[in-house]
Amino acid sequence: MPRPVPHVPRSANAVEQPSDPKEWINVLAEVPLFSSLSTRHLRHVAALAKIRRFHDGAVMMRAGDAGDAMYVLLDGRATARVSRGRAVGIEMGAFVGELALLDDGPRTATVVANGPVIALSVTRAGFRKLLRSEPSIAVAIAEELARRLRTARTIA
Helix, strand or coil: CCCCCCCCCCCCCCCEEECCHHHHHHHHHCCCCCCCCCHHHHHHHHHHCEEEEECCCCEEECCCCECCEEEEEEEEEEEEEECCCCEEEECCCCEECHHHHCCCCECCEEEEEEEEEEEEEEEHHHHHHHHHHCHHHHHHHHHHHHHHHHHHHHHC
């Protein structure tokens, strides 16, 4: 069941708008990469967030391109397709591109908007600056990544 997200005002010409960080703390807390962060740390991450709008058919990210931001879908749907793989639907509340916050590796999937999409965006540049100023966020994320890696090895 989709969870409610804060109201996003519509603006016909706006591609990116600053957001009120307080509104996005709960949304970001649902992203596994951020799930172990304290409310204070989530507030710092939310302060980096911007609203991005994508029109129907817009490529949100392309496999092989350098990644520079992650997106949390606030409204709308998208499709992710990995090279030679099947298409996977992305619904409201889902997130894509979170690895771009951690390294400058290439995107692993192409994501295309299916109709209008409103997404919360966090860029790598801002996130890296935050990690340098708040090392405890980096530690919490490293711990989360270690848990995920350990789980993946157990399942495989």
